[in-house]
Amino acid sequence: MIVLTFSGCNTADKWELVWSEEFDYTGRPDEASWDYETGYVRNRELQYYTDDIRNVEVVDGCCLITARLEEGDSITSGSINTFGKRDFLYGRIEVSAQIPSALGSWPAIWLLGTNRNEVRWPACGEIDIMEHVGFDPDKVHANIHTKAYNHVLGTNKGNTIEVDAPWEDFHIYSLEWFEDRMDFFYDDSLYFSYPNDGAGNNDTWPFDKPHYLLLNLAYGGGWGGAKGVDTSLLPLEFKIDYVRYYLKKKMK
Secondary structure, three states, X not given: OOXXXXXXXXXXXXXXXXXXXXXXXXXXXXXXXXXEOOEOOXXXXXXXXXXOOOOEEEEOOEEEEEEEEOHHHOXXXXXXEOOOOOOEOOEEEEEEEEOOOOOOEEEEEEEEEOOXXXXXXXXXXXXXXXXXXXXXXXXXXXXXXXXXXXXXXXXXXXXXXXXXXXXXXXXXXXXEEOOOEEEEEEOOEEEEEEEOOOOOOOOOOOOOOOEEEEEEEEEEHHHHOOOOOOHHHOOEEEEEEEEEEEEEHHHO
């Protein structure tokens, strides 16, 4: 695997900040930007997503998404998203976060097409800026899913970067999204690019339409639980310091 270094947003004349969520308040996430998923949602995961402040709380400058072991050995956690409130098309999406790591943990930073209710997954497109599974702790993953390329077919496109103990500190997980490609970064390391094949085919490039952002902490499930789970390590926190969205200055 070849990893390239890149100065990212340090190049002041390349990007302009157009929206940010700094989590500089206390309580529930700002309802002008964020909504919740609730229930058992996907991938045979063990957690029940709630809108309870015990699972999603803004405190001390971070949004804390907490997976908890409840009475009866059930697990609750949080998943917040910008669906119907803020969407994104091209530009740079940058998230500073500290991930948890335990057998069964599966934090993610990702996007889905805002047309998901009309065309369904995977035709709406999925962009996984960051996924981490606790059974393989020194790897961070980026993936895309489309109708032609997805994990159900075994054809999804992605890559992995190996890093030392990524859970020990905050890191920047980012996507730079252009009309002709998408580039994925761990801090300043570019480790995955997905090109637009130029065919004008939604099955391979549904990424010319708006997407919305999701931040969640799953536990278990088809990937997160592939090698078992350890609930004795709960509660676990997924800490998000900020979310920032930039556009190239000429795009604005």
